[in-house]
Amino acid sequence: MCRALSFPFAFIAACSSDPAVTPTTDAGTDAALVVDAPATTDTPAIGDAGHATVCGTERPVITSVRGTEGLVIAADGTIYYSQSHAVGRIVPGMDPQPGWAQLPAAASTVWGIAIDVANHRLLVGSPATRIIYAVDLRSASPMGVSYLTGAGSPNGLIMGTDGALYYTDFGGGHVYRVTGTGVGARTRVTLTPVSGADGIAFHRDGSLYVEGYNDGTLVRLTLTGNMESDRSVVVTGLRAPDGLAFDAMDRIYIGGGSGLIRLDADGTNPVVLRMGLSAPANVEFGSGALPCTDIYVATGTTMVRYEMGDTAGASVPWH
Numbered sequence: 001m002c003r004a005l006s007f008p009f010a011f012i013a014a015c016s017s018d019p020a021v022t023p024t025t026d027a028g029t030d031a032a033l034v035v036d037a038p039a040t041t042d043t044p045a046i047g048d049a050g051h052a053t054v055c056g057t058e059r060p061v062i063t064s065v066r067g068t069e070g071l072v073i074a075a076d077g078t079i080y081y082s083q084s085h086a087v088g089r090i091v092p093g094m095d096p097q098p099g100w101a102q103l104p105a106a107a108s109t110v111w112g113i114a115i116d117v118a119n120h121r122l123l124v125g126s127p128a129t130r131i132i133y134a135v136d137l138r139s140a141s142p143m144g145v146s147y148l149t150g151a152g153s154p155n156g157l158i159m160g161t162d163g164a165l166y167y168t169d170f171g172g173g174h175v176y177r178v179t180g181t182g183v184g185a186r187t188r189v190t191l192t193p194v195s196g197a198d199g200i201a202f203h204r205d206g207s208l209y210v211e212g213y214n215d216g217t218l219v220r221l222t223l224t225g226n227m228e229s230d231r232s233v234v235v236t237g238l239r240a241p242d243g244l245a246f247d248a249m250d251r252i253y254i255g256g257g258s259g260l261i262r263l264d265a266d267g268t269n270p271v272v273l274r275m276g277l278s279a280p281a282n283v284e285f286g287s288g289a290l291p292c293t294d295i296y297v298a299t300g301t302t303m304v305r306y307e308m309g310d311t312a313g314a315s316v317p318w319h
Contacts, residue, residue: 101142125155134147155170212241240257
């Protein structure tokens with residue numbers, strides 16, 4: 001049966017026969033809210049293939065990172081984050097480098113970021129120019145060059161295990177697949193729009209999860225031949241879902257409203273992890289030099305880090 005759960009920052013409707021779980025919170029603060037016991041250690045972490053992955057202990061100072069939407073963390077723990085006209089970078093052991101990679105002046109708004117490991121580049125979406133840019137990670141003076149024009153409002157960007165880029169067009173509501181080592185060419189993945197298509201993430205079973213920012217949904221797309229062949233609704237009633245990630249237990253993490261929540265793999269049992277965030281967006285797990293159970297959230301004010309996670313992030317192509 002379907003039930004509705006009311007939380008301080010979101011209203012979530014999910015299907016379950018379990019009794020409602022209402023965590024204790026201290027709304028109005030920005031402290032981490034512990035509703036289940038955290039792990040006592042995160043090194044080594046157990047990845048989703050069941051093997052031990054050695055993770056670091058570094059926690060860089062991130063409070064100077066302001067007003068970012070896009071966020072991705074590389075295998076070595078380097079953090080890349082979006083800025084107006086640019087991409088910033090935090091290399092483990094170093095201070096943040098705002099403006100590390102410059103984009104054209106017209107790219108006043110920058111949203112999603114993905115790491116294309118095979119081609120040694122970042123792919124960065126700007127709705128202001130309707131362009132996805134490529135940034136060469138090997139360059140001494142990295143700059144964004146046009147990769148895909150006419151991209152609409154590129155919002156969530158993610159690499160697939162097939163080596164292609166998948167992205168959501170926030171305005172049009174569709175998901176697109178982009179291929180090409182130079183200039184990219186896109187094909188449409190979705191059959192019908194997702195309202196305000198936003199955060200996007202692949203599940204280990206190959207299905208693609210997409211958030212609907214406008215209607216507060218999380219949908220699961222089954223892909224056949226890189227095209228949608230089936231769709232199901234995982235969760236409804238979310239408040240402005242924006243960031244999306246999985247952990248190694250297939251649990252779902254969503255940044256939206258004013259906080260960070262965790263759901264079981266089937267979309268039930270919501271747990272509030274953090275409250276009091278301003279416009280939380282992309283969600284990423286640490287890796288490399290960083291603790292793999294730490295969760296980073298890009299917000300409208302500062303970047304924040306949730307340090308009480310109990311499970312490493314799911315395996316992804318760029319890790």
